Amino acid sequence: MAYHAGTGRQPVCGGLFPGSDLGHKYFCAEPTGAAPAGLSAAPTSSGPAAPAGTPRHPMEPDRPIGYGAFGVVWSVTDPRDGRKVALKKMPNVFQNLVSCKRVFRELRMLCFFKHDNVLSALDILQPPQIDCFEEIYVITELMQSDLHKVIVSPQPLTTDHIKVFLYQILRGLKYLHSAGILHRDIKPGNLLVNSNCLLKICDFGLARVEEPDPSRHMTQEVVTQYYRAPEVLMGSRHYGAAIDVWSVGCIFAEMLGRRILFQAQSPIQQLDLITDLLGTPPLSAMVSACEGARAHILRGPHKPPSLSVLYMLSEGATHEAVHLLCRMLVFDPNKRISGSDALLHPYLDEGRLRYHTCMCQCCYSVPSGRVYTRDFEPEAERPFSHSYEQSLLSVWQGKELIHRFITEHQQGKRVPLCINPQSAAFKTFIRSTAWHSSKVSRKEER
Numbered sequence: 001m002a003y004h005a006g007t008g009r010q011p012v013c014g015g016l017f018p019g020s021d022l023g024h025k026y027f028c029a030e031p032t033g034a035a036p037a038g039l040s041a042a043p044t045s046s047g048p049a050a051p052a053g054t055p056r057h058p059m060e061p062d063r064p065i066g067y068g069a070f071g072v073v074w075s076v077t078d079p080r081d082g083r084k085v086a087l088k089k090m091p092n093v094f095q096n097l098v099s100c101k102r103v104f105r106e107l108r109m110l111c112f113f114k115h116d117n118v119l120s121a122l123d124i125l126q127p128p129q130i131d132c133f134e135e136i137y138v139i140t141e142l143m144q145s146d147l148h149k150v151i152v153s154p155q156p157l158t159t160d161h162i163k164v165f166l167y168q169i170l171r172g173l174k175y176l177h178s179a180g181i182l183h184r185d186i187k188p189g190n191l192l193v194n195s196n197c198l199l200k201i202c203d204f205g206l207a208r209v210e211e212p213d214p215s216r217h218m219t220q221e222v223v224t225q226y227y228r229a230p231e232v233l234m235g236s237r238h239y240g241a242a243i244d245v246w247s248v249g250c251i252f253a254e255m256l257g258r259r260i261l262f263q264a265q266s267p268i269q270q271l272d273l274i275t276d277l278l279g280t281p282p283l284s285a286m287v288s289a290c291e292g293a294r295a296h297i298l299r300g301p302h303k304p305p306s307l308s309v310l311y312m313l314s315e316g317a318t319h320e321a322v323h324l325l326c327r328m329l330v331f332d333p334n335k336r337i338s339g340s341d342a343l344l345h346p347y348l349d350e351g352r353l354r355y356h357t358c359m360c361q362c363c364y365s366v367p368s369g370r371v372y373t374r375d376f377e378p379e380a381e382r383p384f385s386h387s388y389e390q391s392l393l394s395v396w397q398g399k400e401l402i403h404r405f406i407t408e409h410q411q412g413k414r415v416p417l418c419i420n421p422q423s424a425a426f427k428t429f430i431r432s433t434a435w436h437s438s439k440v441s442r443k444e445e446r
């Protein structure tokens with residue numbers, strides 16, 4: 001329902017990232033000077049290059065800004081408009097069929113997303129001839145920092161900030177889940193923020209489509225340990241969107257207390273810390289657990305819940321905040337609140353109002369006030385389809401499919417981009433690979 005409201009509220013983020021502290025560890029955008037004029041020369045064998053005769057624009061790799069699970073992100077200047085953007089290199093794509101499928105899935109997701117709180121692809125660099133095609137380069141919006149850096153920084157994090165961040169995390173998550181996508185690695189470092197407090201969920205290297213068939217096994221090598229849901233810690237072979245909601249609950253508590261809620265040394269200790277807070281779970285909450293995990297819980301002493309300690313996280317841990325937190329940190333995934341239901345909690349009313357009063361792209365101002373969108377938290381227009389994956393049987397076939405996908409994606413768009421091999425950072429950029437290569441990439445992932 002559209003309605004009007006006054007525009008008297010101040011922007012929420014004034015002073016959150018003051019002056020030069022902006023993204024201090026994140027190598028925020030800085031001018032690198034004009035990109036070389038003219039079109040680049042013949043294709044190189046090591047970098048992305050266009051087929052001979054294709055007009056293209058060389059880009060200057062500037063500096064690395066982050067390392068995800070399966071890729072390296074650099075800050076670059078788009079020579080077409082001088083805009084600073086992020087360039088993600090997806091290396092080792094064609095090492096084996098598993099990595100080929102995973103990268104293609106991530107690439108298709110980045111091109112599928114159309115939501116302000118989810119990072120999406122602005123462009124893909126032109127691939128070389130298929131024989132030289134080894135890496136994929138995706139351009140996304142450049143964000144100045146991430147929630148991890150904000151939480152560990154000395155910058156103030158007020159209740160207003162927490163509400164507007166949490167609102168955006170859940171708004172993005174509702175969209176992802178409505179598309180049938182599980183992120184599977186929600187953590188503060190994967191929540192990019194800029195100086196206006198806009199937040200975008202990123203890094204879909206572990207994301208996958210929800211598995212409707214409970215008899216199909218899914219990998220447990222997901223989610224950074226501190227944010228891992230109890231059902232995954234307990235070895236459940238099938239899980240759903242509730243694992244992402246658990247992660248968001250942990251992040252909510254971390255924003256309130258400015259420290260990691262469950263910071264354990266091992267997965268077993270992680271589970272112990274969770275039961276210290278929530279109490280020993282009933283058997284009904286452990287039906288999908290593996291035998292060993294269930295035995296571990298039952299062997300230990302019976303623990304009563306101690307949820308009242310959540311009130312001691314900070315002054316911001318009001319009754320309303322703790323109420324919502326306790327709905328997200330529920331041991332039994334079937335009883336945990338969903339992302340879309342969490343958005344209906346009164347704690348998020350102010351975050352919603354602030355977001356749509358001065359931060360969003362979906363509402364606009366007229367002299368008489370603000371015209372609000374009809375749908376504050378939109379769902380995806382259609383589910384993300386992964387039916388192509390069944391027919392992907394070889395690395396070469398995957399290579400052809402991805403090459404065609406990128407070429408078709410670019411058709412009718414702006415002048416294609418490539419990396420300028422003359423730039424000072426080119427050699428480092430070409431050599432840079434993923435920070436760590438997850439075990440998932442070498443195993444059959446589900």
Ligand SMILES: [Zn+2]
Nearest residue numbers: 356360362363
């Ligand atoms: Zn809006």
